């Protein structure tokens with residue numbers, strides 16, 4: 001296929017068709033980006049920060065326009081799309097403010113007359129990104145990468161090319177030099193060739209395990225650095241002493257935000273059997289109250305999933321779990337890409353709803369009797385992105401932190417990303433970190449300098 005189409009999952013309209021870049025076009029773009037890198041890496045931090053701040057301002061100035069593109073391309077409710085754009089603007093301000101101090105030289109006392117550590121950019125970095133947060137996923141890589149002096153090329157998911165090109169134009173609107181950030185309109189079959197390009201120095205991928213393994217394998221064979229942000233199957237661990245009202249509403253947001261299509265969504269709710277009835281009553285009521293509908297309307301909380309095939313996969317996971325004894329409490333039906341908010345109880349570790357990642361609006365419920373059992377259930381996953389624990393006894397939970405095999409533990413809050421905190425997983429959720437000080441150091445050469453007089 002030489003063209004790619006963006007299709008609105010809510011109404012089936014074709015938003016746009018794009019001609020894919022040829023191999024020689026891709027090569028030309030990479031050459032242009034490399035040429036820009038040689039200039040950009042020499043620019044002072046204040047200059048980069050001024051432009052990145054302008055980019056943040058452009059995002060805020062045009063947030064409705066950008067949010068509408070996200071919603072049209074992947075079905076996210078417009079209010080959540082606006083929040084995504086605002087978060088990208090916050091990220092721009094955060095790194096504009098902090099990159100200099102995060103990357104300044106670090107003097108280390110040794111037997112040298114002077115020894116210190118420099119952080120130098122690597123060059124052209126390839127980002128392979130998913131459709132679920134079409135702006136945020138790209139920005140959280142690109143902004144620290146650019147502030148560090150790198151330049152970025154983006155291979156976005158094939159269903160969100162309009163977002164990809166819009167992000168590129170936002171960089172231009174803000175006055176960033178040409179070719180600091182470019183979008184490549186190519187399918188996943190071309191990623192290996194791009195990684196092999198000698199001017200591409202490192203790769204970051206956010207997406208599925210199979211895509212991550214493929215990118216890591218190509219990059220590994222060429223000794224190129226990778227960061228992988230992959231799937232997740234986070235538990236929401238609800239203890240008997242939690243604040244019931246607050247926990248229910250946080251769990252609802254953790255699972256149903258973005259119509260359930262988030263790597264860090266709370267997918268497996270582990271519920272203390274002692275509060276089962278009281279909790280379930282409130283939970284099911286809250287799910288029944290979720291406002292579904294046209295994602296362009298401000299009141300809508302549950303839009304459509306991004307594609308019909310994703311809804312079909314989710315339906316199949318539910319059906320296979322029900323066949324093994326799970327109980328459908330609410331929802332369960334879908335019509336093309338729209339999926340009803342769904343809760344399934346009686347879920348055990350042998351069921352797909354427990355051991356597979358579910359990428360849509362379905363929450364599975366599994367009960368436990370003791371905290372030891374809860375920890376074991378929480379860790380019973382090939383993924384290790386994060387866990388949320390709900391309890392008033394924070395001291396007791398903090399004493400158990402080392403028992404959770406996760407990249408993040410959130411207490412009385414949903415797992416969420418924050419520009420100030422590192423984000424990433426362990427096990428099959430990937431490796432490396434984005435955001436915070438750790439994120440900006442992923443794509444730099446940590447250079448040791450040792451001077452003897």
Ligand code: NAP
Pocket residue numbers: 128129130131132155156157158159186187188189191192206207208209210211212214215228229230231232262263264357359385429
């Ligand atoms: P996906 O199919 O892996 O796609 C992600 C990106 O990888 C797309 O640009 C895709 O291109 C590309 N891709 C797919 N197969 C590839 C391959 N073999 N080699 C190179 N590139 C390849 O994932 P998705 O279904 O769009 O997204 C959902 C997954 O992403 C879930 O597992 C979710 O948990 C994970 N995710 C993780 C995070 C995190 O931060 N940890 C965040 C969001 C999502 P095409 O679109 O052209 O196929």
